[in-house]
Amino acid sequence: MESPFRPKEHPWLGLAGQNELAKFKSSRSCPMSLSIANNLIIPLTQHDLPAIMQIERRAYDFPWTEKVFEDCLGGDYLCRGLYEKGELRAYAVLSIAVGECHILNVCVAPEFQGRGVASGFLLSLLDIARERQAEIVFLEVRASNIAALALYSKMGFSEIGRRNGYYRNGESREDALVLSLPLLS
Numbered sequence: 001m002e003s004p005f006r007p008k009e010h011p012w013l014g015l016a017g018q019n020e021l022a023k024f025k026s027s028r029s030c031p032m033s034l035s036i037a038n039n040l041i042i043p044l045t046q047h048d049l050p051a052i053m054q055i056e057r058r059a060y061d062f063p064w065t066e067k068v069f070e071d072c073l074g075g076d077y078l079c080r081g082l083y084e085k086g087e088l089r090a091y092a093v094l095s096i097a098v099g100e101c102h103i104l105n106v107c108v109a110p111e112f113q114g115r116g117v118a119s120g121f122l123l124s125l126l127d128i129a130r131e132r133q134a135e136i137v138f139l140e141v142r143a144s145n146i147a148a149l150a151l152y153s154k155m156g157f158s159e160i161g162r163r164n165g166y167y168r169n170g171e172s173r174e175d176a177l178v179l180s181l182p183l184l185s
Contacts, residue, residue, distance in 0.1 A: 041124050044079040044091060046070070051088040052081075055109045062168045064105060069093075077104070078128065082121045090121045094129065101134035101183075118151055126155075130183050137183060140176035142167050149177070157181045 044052065049069055056063040072093045073079055082090040092106040103125070108117045129137055140163060141148050157179040165173035 039089070039120070040083045041080050041121070042083060044073060044081045046073055048081055048088060048091075049073065052091050055088065055091065055107055058110050059107050061170075072104075078132075080125065080128070082117070082124075090117055092121070092125055094125065096129055096132045096134050099133060099135040101129035101132075101137040103137060103139040106139075113147070118148075119154075122151070122155060126181075126183065135183055137181045139179050140166060141179060143175045143177050152179055152181075155181065 049066065052069055053063075053066055056069075076095075078092075078094040078096055080092050080094075081088050088109070089112050090106070090108040093104045095102045095104060106118070106122065106125070108121070126137065137157075139152070139157070141152065143162075158181070159177050160180045161178035163176040163178060166176035167174040
């Protein structure tokens, strides 16, 4: 059965995109992945930390700390960034083990939200998880994050639980919805 997350067409990069990929490969020592359109999804390194933190601080009232990202980038987490024209537009931190993928953080720069960037990026992340033998994906999302909930619903995620008071919200706490998505092979 074909995955609903695989596009029917693969708009791989043309000659200009291949030249951009070659430039990225020569300037970085880590393997690359192609994405749709003229975007590149690449493994993140400590080099990317300033751009990650700039986006994280603009996107969230309660951002992850630089130390948390340093630990993720130096650990066994799958850290990927979506680059367009050499600029970081989105990033994600995933943990994949024993057939499960946990999306710990996924963020699109605020000025690129609402343009379909998250959909394309998430599709690519699901493909990566599938390639690494993940059979199911889990994530937590703020109960008030209507845009993210709409995206995850469109992608086929289902609510499987609630973590009461999971997120900070000023002086109070906010619930997280726990979502899951079985990955089809």
